[in-house]
Amino acid sequence: MKRAERIAAITKILCESPGKIHTINEFSEMLDSARSSISEDIDRIQDAFEKLHMGKIKTIPGAAGGIQYIPYIDIKYYEGFVEQLCKIFSQKERIISGNFIYTTDVIYNPQLVDKVAQILAYSFLNVQADYVVTIETKGIPIAFAVARLLKLPLAVIRQENKVTEGPVVSINYVSGSTRNIRTMYLSKRSIKANSNVIIIDDFMKAGGTAKGIVDMMKEFDSRVVGIGVFIATKYPTEKLVSDYVSVLQLNAVDERKGIIDIQSGDWVKNFKKIEDFQLK
Amino acid sequence: MKRAERIAAITKILCESPGKIHTINEFSEMLDSARSSISEDIDRIQDAFEKLHMGKIKTIPGAAGGIQYIPYIDIKYYEGFVEQLCKIFSQKERIISGNFIYTTDVIYNPQLVDKVAQILAYSFLNVQADYVVTIETKGIPIAFAVARLLKLPLAVIRQENKVTEGPVVSINYVSGSTRNIRTMYLSKRSIKANSNVIIIDDFMKAGGTAKGIVDMMKEFDSRVVGIGVFIATKYPTEKLVSDYVSVLQLNAVDERKGIIDIQSGDWVKNFKKIEDFQLK
Numbered sequence: 001m002k003r004a005e006r007i008a009a010i011t012k013i014l015c016e017s018p019g020k021i022h023t024i025n026e027f028s029e030m031l032d033s034a035r036s037s038i039s040e041d042i043d044r045i046q047d048a049f050e051k052l053h054m055g056k057i058k059t060i061p062g063a064a065g066g067i068q069y070i071p072y073i074d075i076k077y078y079e080g081f082v083e084q085l086c087k088i089f090s091q092k093e094r095i096i097s098g099n100f101i102y103t104t105d106v107i108y109n110p111q112l113v114d115k116v117a118q119i120l121a122y123s124f125l126n127v128q129a130d131y132v133v134t135i136e137t138k139g140i141p142i143a144f145a146v147a148r149l150l151k152l153p154l155a156v157i158r159q160e161n162k163v164t165e166g167p168v169v170s171i172n173y174v175s176g177s178t179r180n181i182r183t184m185y186l187s188k189r190s191i192k193a194n195s196n197v198i199i200i201d202d203f204m205k206a207g208g209t210a211k212g213i214v215d216m217m218k219e220f221d222s223r224v225v226g227i228g229v230f231i232a233t234k235y236p237t238e239k240l241v242s243d244y245v246s247v248l249q250l251n252a253v254d255e256r257k258g259i260i261d262i263q264s265g266d267w268v269k270n271f272k273k274i275e276d277f278q279l280k
Numbered sequence: 281m282k283r284a285e286r287i288a289a290i291t292k293i294l295c296e297s298p299g300k301i302h303t304i305n306e307f308s309e310m311l312d313s314a315r316s317s318i319s320e321d322i323d324r325i326q327d328a329f330e331k332l333h334m335g336k337i338k339t340i341p342g343a344a345g346g347i348q349y350i351p352y353i354d355i356k357y358y359e360g361f362v363e364q365l366c367k368i369f370s371q372k373e374r375i376i377s378g379n380f381i382y383t384t385d386v387i388y389n390p391q392l393v394d395k396v397a398q399i400l401a402y403s404f405l406n407v408q409a410d411y412v413v414t415i416e417t418k419g420i421p422i423a424f425a426v427a428r429l430l431k432l433p434l435a436v437i438r439q440e441n442k443v444t445e446g447p448v449v450s451i452n453y454v455s456g457s458t459r460n461i462r463t464m465y466l467s468k469r470s471i472k473a474n475s476n477v478i479i480i481d482d483f484m485k486a487g488g489t490a491k492g493i494v495d496m497m498k499e500f501d502s503r504v505v506g507i508g509v510f511i512a513t514k515y516p517t518e519k520l521v522s523d524y525v526s527v528l529q530l531n532a533v534d535e536r537k538g539i540i541d542i543q544s545g546d547w548v549k550n551f552k553k554i555e556d557f558q559l560k
Contacts, residue, residue, distance in 0.1 A: 049289075141421075
């Protein structure tokens with residue numbers, strides 16, 4: 001095989017498995033080429049990616065070493081995306097009677113969800129999580145996309161007890177905003193004891209649901225190592241959980257005036273901590 | 281930029297946007313190189329992909345033309361994957377009292393769901409769909425992943441009327457297996473009139489839910505152009521909808537004997553129709 005062809009093949013494999021460690025041997029065998037040629041090929045790919053800000057090809061030394069592709073995280077790109085989301089959510093047609101806001105179309109749009117999930121997943125790159133946990137229904141697509149990026153299984157808490165879940169653990173919790181007592185259910189099989197979990201949800205007001213999930217995790221002898229939400233309301237400012245990351249902050253919905261006041265959340269704080277992150 | 285570097289850059293961009301049409305000009309400008317050089321680069325990438333069965337680089341002639349990367353769909357690969365799924369689902373620990381089977385861990389595992397979604401998405405590549413539609417809860421990850429691959433928005437039917445959905449259309453339907461009358465709700469904003477939709481769900485027994493969704497689509501002046509399910513039961517053999525695609529067929533669950541009898545569904549029939557498919 002010619003150099004040009006080898007480079008096309010290696011680039012394709014690296015880019016389709018971000019974070020995965022590949023060995024020189026693997027490519028050498030597949031392309032029936034000398035290890036030294038493969039090394040040179042990789043240097044060329046590295047040069048190209050560096051020049052064009054396309055991410056990094058990282059070399060990991062040692063017996064378990066190899067090379068891996070690390071995508072480039074451009075904070076400016078995500079700032080622009082969040083600004084675009086704010087515009088989308090400021091459309092006054094989105095106001096629903098009772099000062100609610102219609103988010104369903106965005107939450108089920110795979111192109112937008114993928115980017116929201118990137119923001120949340122990158123915020124938890126340095127956390128050693130075993131599961132992503134959410135509660136049905138509207139949090140599922142975002143949580144699923146985050147789990148996909150972090151290569152973790154997802155566990156979905158149910159709001160009703162379903163026969164197909166098998167034996168479940170149930171807990172009662174108080175909805176922070178309405179003060180209603182509700183019950184959540186999670187299949188006993190879904191999370192192994194002694195796990196670290198990240199909670200992902202689409203919306204947080206007082207944080208009662210998130211607090212409920214934190215309590216539920218205790219029943220699984222597991223602990224919450226991160227909470228990420230798509231939209232958090234500004235009020236109440238004191239939530240029932242602390243230390244969560246939000247993509248958007250909803251300041252106010254004024255049905256009478258037809259105004260939705262929404263801004264970027266505090267996700268940037270976690271992004272700034274990313275120096276040399278590592279995908280699993 | 282050197283040829284090797286240009287090839288790395290072009291390969292990366294093509295592989296990260298399967299189905300998208302790129303122009304030679306786009307690459308020529310980005311890489312500050314002559315159009316003739318870019319054309320030669322693309323020929324090299326094409327050669328490499330062809331030799332290694334890595335998919336196709338297709339050239340589309342004409343004013344709106346350009347080049348696009350078409351991933352290679354290997355029926356054998358998916359046959360092997362479905363076999364692996366059958367093994368997973370045959371584990372007798374999965375039997376839940378009442379002859380149910382525990383599928384939740386698979387349905388929320390992004391690595392497995394991605395492949396299931398590929399099978400279903402590739403089955404509907406030649407259908408001109410505008411939306412993927414599912415019903416909460418367990419169908420959402422698969423439907424979302426199918427929507428992602430087909431670059432379509434997802435609409436999720438609710439089993440309860442939620443204030444955050446705004447005005448909804450509701451219909452009553454009869455669950456085919458239990459004969460219970462239930463109600464499903466879909467936000468009026470979620471589907472535009474005169475659309476083509478694909479229904480995706482995780483499980484089908486008698487097909488009552490799918491039939492309900494077909495009826496719901498009529499209320500939106502829209503039509504169902506495809507139905508895909510992850511697991512369809514063998515019995516009843518006469519379903520309330522015809523012409524659906526299944527990834528797996530569940531023949532029987534025998535709690536007493538500890539046997540789950542499951543086999544590949546009929547997805548292969550649609551795969552065999554794929555000659556030169558076209559991603560949007």
